[in-house]
Amino acid sequence: MKKIIGIAFLGSLCCSCTSEVEKSTGKRTTYYSKDIGWTIKIPEGWQVTDKEMVETLQSKGEAALTETLGESVDFSALKHLANFQKDQFNMFQSSIEPYDTLKEGNWTEHNLFLKKLVYDTYTEKGIKVDSTATTTMQVDGLAFEQYSFTVYAPDGKVLLRQIIYSRYIKGYDFGVNVNYTNEEDKAIMQQAWEQSTFTK
Secondary structure, rough: OOOOOOOOOOOOOOOOOOOOEEEOOOEEEEEOOOOEEEEEEEEEOOEEOOOOHHHHHHHHHHHHHHHOOOOOOOOOOOOOOOOEEOOOOEEEEEEEEEHHHHHHOOHHHHHHHHHHHHHHHHOOOOOOEEEEOOOOEOOEEEEEEEEEEEEEOOOOOEEEEEEEEEEEEEEEEEEEEEOOHHHHHHHHHHHHHOOOEEEO
16 A cells, blocks of 8 residues: 655644755755655755654554554654754655566546545544645646645634645655745745755
């Protein structure tokens, strides 16, 4: 069973890590993934998410998915990429996992399944959530599937918004998760993501 890059709230799936981060000579930190040829600049003043947080969030995510699916979830092949945050709720996450289309089937259908899995995991925990239709957007000339979730507090106020981007690339299921509570932080993360580059 394949995994997802993040339900980054209330015991849900979430991925964060510090691996493969390189300091640039300027004020920004640059992350490069040789696996998929991706480069992104981490916004100035934002913190790379530490390893301890990764382990805590991944453990909660595994428990949440196990409960929803009724079976254990294996994270052993999941690799965390650029992950940074301003605070507990405004964070950027990304990861890859090998995906063999011959063995595991059509990637687009898999991605639709993951979207439903995120929604079901929220609702089974009694969390009200809305989702959008799946659309596409371009980053450095590559098309990514995109959809979003709005998570509500018990009083009906918006607690968190998420935008999830995904693509099958170089034999991997690549996912990006943008979690935010305000438009300013969203814009900062979106700019970093949309200005990131891929080797062709």
